Amino acid sequence: MADAEKYVLDYSINDTLDDIDDLVDFVEGELIGNDDFFSIDGFSGRFTFLNDAHTGDIVIRHWINKTGIEMAFNRNIACLITQNPKDGAIEEAKRLGFPLIITDKIELANAYALSYTISHFSPTSTNVVITGTNGKSTTSHMIYHILNNAGYHVLTNTDSESEFNTLIDPMVSKLISDEVETNGTIDYLVIEVSEVQGWLGHLMENHAALMSEAVRPRVGVITNIAMDHIGLINSVDDVFNELKAVPESIGRGFTVLNHDDELVRKLDAQNPFYTSMSKLDSDNAVYFDDGKIIYDGSTILTIDELPFKGNHFIQNILSAIGACISLNLDIDVITDGVKTYKALNRRFAKLNDEPLIYDDFAHNPDGIKATISETLKLLPDNQKLHVVCAIRGSRGIEINQLNVDALIESMDENIVLYLSSSNDVVNELNFVEEDEREVFFNTLNKNNIDYIHFDNLEDCLREVYNKADKKDIILLIGAQGMDPAESLLSDII
Structure with a gap:
């Protein structure tokens, strides 16, 4: 193996910051407000969130309104970068003389922040x-x-x-x-x-x-x-x-x-x-x-x-x-x-012994197929694998179509399939829409795959646990809709 120490990376992000114009240029932004407000001597070096910010910090936010500009000004923040000023934010920044940078690419601001932070901290x-x-x-x-x-x-x-x-x-x-x-x-x-x-x-x-x-x-x-x-x-x-x-x-x-x-x-x-x-x-x-x-x-x-x-x-x-x-x-x-390594939560984590319950963050086609395949290898002869899949909420029908296709490709005569919309545990950002649910139902029905669907994750887990034999395996898969499963099971088992 060659010595990694000899490699010097070519690096194009200029993370020097002499004045606010350097920041405006890198994020391809427009400065609103007073450019004299920002002082490099008064910059703390920290890039952070509005609620966490203190004197001299730079805040990066996807959107900001008039109230947010007032809060930033009162906290003596060095400047604020946003992609979506709304509800009087621009007018308030001009009135206060507060430096507000508007960019169409908020990712440039975050890349600059990361580069600057590593260089200085x-x-x-x-x-x-x-x-x-x-x-x-x-x-x-x-x-x-x-x-x-x-x-x-x-x-x-x-x-x-x-x-x-x-x-x-x-x-x-x-x-x-x-x-x-x-x-x-x-x-x-x-x-x-x-x-x-x-x-x-x-x-x-x-x-x-x-x-x-x-x-x-x-x-x-x-x-x-x-x-x-x-x-x-x-x-x-x-x-x-x-x-x-x-x-x-x-x-x-x-x-x-x-x-x-x-x-x-x-x-x-x-x-x-x-x-x-x-x-x-x-x-x-x-x-x-x-x-x-x-x-x-x-x-x-x-x-x-x-x-x-x-x-x-x-x-x-x-x-x-x-x-x-x-x-x-x-x-x-x-x-x-x-x-000596111990796994992250929900990375094929064993939650119970009789029946065996494994919990995995399989949430896309390749992850679903790989996890089911590996679990089937652990299944004793003449026993069942109970697959409990949380439908992905508010992610669109396309990824859910791919996921249900992966389930069908993974099906085995020993698999019993359960679906959960997890309405009882998800927030509005992860709520399963009707068309997301229907793409699962329609595809499984078309392929003559039996399944049981539950609106609530707790009901689903209780049902599968009560039906599984002690020598069976229960596999929990999915993203946010399956995240609370371990805590729910603690009241069921």
Whole structure:
């Protein structure tokens, strides 16, 4: 393995800030209000949210109204950047002389914020970015654990619900500045990046590449390329187009690529490192073969030492190992981290023993097929697999059509299928619309697939638990509509 230290990334985001015009230029914005209000000497260096802001901070918000401008002015905020001023916001900014920057691309503001924050709060950290359609949260969290287990100060934006992996707000910038101010210098940043992102149905083009460039990674990981975020993109080729610039953003750092994914193999990286679920004849690779993980001709882990046994989770493990090898960590440090890893919530988490209940964040076609396939391998002879699927709410019929198609493709004579609209546990942003429900019903009926639908998740879980034999397996899959399942089950079991 070449020495990663010798690679200096080409970096085009200019994160110097001498005056407010630098900020206006980078975000391709228009300044409303008084440009003399902003002083670089008075800028705190923090990019944050309005409710969290203090004197000298810069706030980034998708929309702002007159009341928000008044609040920002009263808090002595340095300036505010928005994409959607409304309800008198512009007039109030002019009246107060408050600097309001309006941009058509709020993602540029958040990229600038992230770049500036890293430069000024964490300039010496070694940085890693992870993107792709599936597996990025598990991969990011495992890299974080390996580094943390080795005694380094590590920050990651990965959380169990994937809330912080976007450029739609300044959350990652806030996380970094808060962490440094509270706990000191960061050794490693492990940043998960959504492969496709948008706002109000508008695609933020090149989101993953823009985020990666802002992070200035020593190592980047691309897990796979598949369908999700329907409406923002319409084909897997669109996903590829969103990710193809990521290796360029990583530059002369290492890019860890899933060799088993045909589209990922097509990505052009200067310094690729490959992972595979079968043997690879390459020095810059780690692979799984015959129950063993092999690197540089030697077995470094056996399947019995892994925290997961399913193929798609082993691929995530390989990606994490590949990233840590590319960071020049000792193999013993890496393997100890893998052995001691505990999964994120809802990543094939076991919730009960009799019957076995597994909970997984499978919420798109590839995730659904992989998770059901792996669970069927665990099913005892003559027993049933009870699949409980939460329909995705307020995401449109296209992704739900793909998801129900994936269910049909995964069906087996031993599967009993339950659907939940989860009306009792979701908010208005995740409410299942009638057409989303109907696409499930119509497709399953057309293919003569039996199912039971419940409006409420609690009723669904109670029914499946009461019907399942102790030797059966219950598999819970879905995104927000299935998130509260564990807490509901605690009152049922």
